[in-house]
């Protein structure tokens with residue numbers, strides 16, 4: 237797993253919204269650790285529709301997952317900021333994680 241799952245989760249959330257051209261608030265993102273062992277720290281990132289009952293955006297996103305991943309890389313590679321800014325990983329919805337966001341983690345993960 238990436239050293240900063242927050243970065244990866246936020247990148248995928250923003251990339252999904254960007255790919256589908258929907259509002260950032262339409263998609264929620266969450267993550268949870270599956271194993272807290274020191275070596276195999278596995279984590280699951282969950283993207284979900286904010287619309288009650290689901291608007292199908294997440295499904296659409298998974299149908300074109302390659303594009304979402306490409307977009308996530310593009311967001312993080314396209315410019316120069318120290319770790320993260322509002323053009324790449326940061327958003328008003330993820331303010332609580334700003335300290336942990338680092339775009340190099342995303343670039344590394346999708347290598």
Ligand SMILES: [Zn+2]
Pocket residue numbers: 315316317319320321322323324325339
């Ligand atoms: Zn940036």
